[in-house]
Amino acid sequence: MLTIENLHVSINDTPILKGINLHIGEGETVILFGPNGSGKTTLLYTVMGIGNYEVTEGKILFNGDDITRIPAYERARKGIGMSMQRPPSIHGLKTRGLVELCAGKEPIDIESLARKVNMEKFLDRDINLGFSGGEIKRSEILQLMAQRPNFVLFDEPESGVDVENIALVGAMAKELLEGSPEPNGKHSMHELMHTRRTSGLVITHTGYILDYIAADRGHVLYNGHLCCEDNPKRILDHLQKYGYQECIRCLT
Amino acid sequence: MNDIDLSKYEFSGHGSEQIEDLNRMADKEKQSMMMAGFDSSEKNRSASFVLIDHDHAFCKSYDPGVEILPLGLALKIHEGLADLQWNLVNPEKDEFTRLAADHVHGGYVIRVKKGARLTAPIQSCLMMHTEKVGQNVHNIVIVEEGAEAHILSGCTTTLADQKAAHIGITEFYVEKNASLTFTMVHNWGEQVEVRPRSVGQVEAGGVFLSNYISLKPVKNLQMYPKIVMKGAGSVSRFNSVIVATEGTYMDVGNRVILDAVDTRTEIVSHAIASGGTIVARGHIQANISPTKGHLECEGLLLNNGVIHAIPELDGRAEGVELSHEAAVGKIAKEEIEYLMIRGLDEEEASSTIIRGFLNIDIMGLPPELRAELDDAIAETENSMF
Numbered sequence: 001m002l003t004i005e006n007l008h009v010s011i012n013d014t015p016i017l018k019g020i021n022l023h024i025g026e027g028e029t030v031i032l033f034g035p036n037g038s039g040k041t042t043l044l045y046t047v048m049g050i051g052n053y054e055v056t057e058g059k060i061l062f063n064g065d066d067i068t069r070i071p072a073y074e075r076a077r078k079g080i081g082m083s084m085q086r087p088p089s090i091h092g093l094k095t096r097g098l099v100e101l102c103a104g105k106e107p108i109d110i111e112s113l114a115r116k117v118n119m120e121k122f123l124d125r126d127i128n129l130g131f132s133g134g135e136i137k138r139s140e141i142l143q144l145m146a147q148r149p150n151f152v153l154f155d156e157p158e159s160g161v162d163v164e165n166i167a168l169v170g171a172m173a174k175e176l177l178e179g180s181p182e183p184n185g186k187h188s189m190h191e192l193m194h195t196r197r198t199s200g201l202v203i204t205h206t207g208y209i210l211d212y213i214a215a216d217r218g219h220v221l222y223n224g225h226l227c228c229e230d231n232p233k234r235i236l237d238h239l240q241k242y243g244y245q246e247c248i249r250c251l252t
Numbered sequence: 253m254n255d256i257d258l259s260k261y262e263f264s265g266h267g268s269e270q271i272e273d274l275n276r277m278a279d280k281e282k283q284s285m286m287m288a289g290f291d292s293s294e295k296n297r298s299a300s301f302v303l304i305d306h307d308h309a310f311c312k313s314y315d316p317g318v319e320i321l322p323l324g325l326a327l328k329i330h331e332g333l334a335d336l337q338w339n340l341v342n343p344e345k346d347e348f349t350r351l352a353a354d355h356v357h358g359g360y361v362i363r364v365k366k367g368a369r370l371t372a373p374i375q376s377c378l379m380m381h382t383e384k385v386g387q388n389v390h391n392i393v394i395v396e397e398g399a400e401a402h403i404l405s406g407c408t409t410t411l412a413d414q415k416a417a418h419i420g421i422t423e424f425y426v427e428k429n430a431s432l433t434f435t436m437v438h439n440w441g442e443q444v445e446v447r448p449r450s451v452g453q454v455e456a457g458g459v460f461l462s463n464y465i466s467l468k469p470v471k472n473l474q475m476y477p478k479i480v481m482k483g484a485g486s487v488s489r490f491n492s493v494i495v496a497t498e499g500t501y502m503d504v505g506n507r508v509i510l511d512a513v514d515t516r517t518e519i520v521s522h523a524i525a526s527g528g529t530i531v532a533r534g535h536i537q538a539n540i541s542p543t544k545g546h547l548e549c550e551g552l553l554l555n556n557g558v559i560h561a562i563p564e565l566d567g568r569a570e571g572v573e574l575s576h577e578a579a580v581g582k583i584a585k586e587e588i589e590y591l592m593i594r595g596l597d598e599e600e601a602s603s604t605i606i607r608g609f610l611n612i613d614i615m616g617l618p619p620e621l622r623a624e625l626d627d628a629i630a631e632t633e634n635s636m637f
Contacts, residue, residue, distance in 0.1 A: 090591075091550070097604075
């Protein structure tokens with residue numbers, strides 16, 4: 001699904017990503033750990049095609065197409081979606097209006113989608129204006145539910161979310177990635193689980209999100225290099241015990 | 253400021269006939285009035301007033317709570333009215349007020365009677381019909397104690413490319429605990445020069461809400477209406493949405509004097525200069541404490557437009573709370589990208605942001621006017637790319 005080959009990215013001539021190689025297959029969810037300033041958000045933005053980042057070397061392939069140089073909206077139309085950590089507010093654009101835009105020509109039931117993420121009261125408010133951390137996350141997820149991407153980039157789904165909301169955000173992130181299949185007479189659960197195959201690349205600081213979503217692999221991004229491929233819970237345990245110090249050793 | 257050569261315009265000789273039935277007006281006229289907020293079908297209106305060139309052409313009230321009269325007649329009927337004319341606006345202010353004082357063509361006098369709460373808006377249209385016409389209007393609005401009204405005051409030319417000049421004096425009296433919403437829609441043309449001169453006062457517990465919308469080109473418009481919050485606890489709010497396309501020069505703003513305790517005001521303007529020039533002013537003067545004022549000016553630049561924002565806060569007593577925020581620039585890249593990651597291309601994203609920027613939901617306008625303005629906004633948007 002997504003293949004990143006030897007990706008080098010700079011901002012204002014300062015190299016941030018220094019040769020990233022990563023493959024995420026269909027239906028796979030990958031967790032990305034890393035300290036502040038390691039380049040996690042840069043990687044997500046570069047895959048999405050936004051921000052003032054310059055790809056100096058390497059390429060990004062999505063379903064075999066080279067998307068390294070195409071604009072963000074073309075990537076979105078190919079099925080890449082993103083939940084932003086701090087999206088801007090837009091005066092006069094109601095949440096409802098944006099969710100409709102996300103759905104494009106697909107018919108959607110906005111009210112019932114909004115009910116799922118407890119956002120009914122926000123539909124007629126300007127998007128993100130005065131939203132709390134948890135409200136922003138729920139609004140981002142609502143937009144993605146309408147957009148129905150088959151590859152989701154999640155920038156810190158748990159940041160700024162209070163304890164009460166983390167379960168809801170986690171459950172909805174899971175639903176976005178895995179769908180919400182229920183057994184029926186025609187198909188087995190096994191079949192259903194494989195009909196909707198959404199992949200994901202999720203940045204997390206705290207790892208709380210791992211309590212809710214089933215991740216296949218974890219990586220650590222450190223100083224622009226990707227290292228340490230392992231079970232995400234094991235990586236998290238290790239980071240909680242030893243911090244990122246060990247990564248330095250790994251990379252030298 | 254760009255001066256006007258008044259000698260180019262004809263300030264006499266263009267009387268107009270009385271209109272018996274608004275429905276029988278030409279479609280073109282009805283349409284341009286509609287774009288200025290005047291519905292010739294008069295559905296859901298408390299009163300209507302039309303002035304064309306140099307004469308009032310229609311004047312009718314449908315609600316016993318509101319009296320509406322052409323200026324000349326009103327001055328004859330109400331002896332005291334003369335004291336209210338040129339009471340707030342100084343006739344010696346400039347050449348435009350002097351001209352209007354010497355030679356007025358008419359205007360409306362609206363009196364919303366004590367305690368009357370009008371459910372339907374009052375509408376007026378000041379129209380310029382003849383090529384090269386110069387129009388001097390003087391309006392007086394009195395909202396008596398405890399009364400409540402919404403006035404839709406539209407200004408328009410019949411033809412988009414017509415040459416014309418409009419001088420409009422308006423004096424507002426909002427009495428104790430009264431509430432006035434005054435919505436002014438300008439639908440001028442590329443060759444029209446405009447000098448409104450308005451002053452109002454709001455007494456204790458009164459509310460003055462002002463909406464100003466100008467989406468069409470205008471050659472040269474300058475106005476700086478002033479509202480004095482004269483009585484304790486009175487409140488005012490000003491919302492403006494203006495667009496200046498190429499060839500348009502607008503120097504506009506609101507000035508509010510907080511002259512009694514517990515008065516508040518909020519001035520919010522959204523301006524787009526798409527090839528045109530806007531001087532966006534704002535001035536809050538607080539003479540007494542406690543008072544509170546906030547000034548907000550958001551400006552978007554497109555197609556080499558110019559916006560010069562001049563916000564002024566003038567605190568004259570300790571304990572006043574005055575604040576302002578102003579931002580002028582192009583459409584934020586973060587906002588465009590946010591919409592692009594949802595699948596909108598750059599042009600779709602920009603026009604969505606512009607439509608939001610010009611949003612008029614907050615103004616509480618009647619639905620048919622909103623629909624008309626939404627169409628006009630869509631049209632304006634298209635002209636920007």
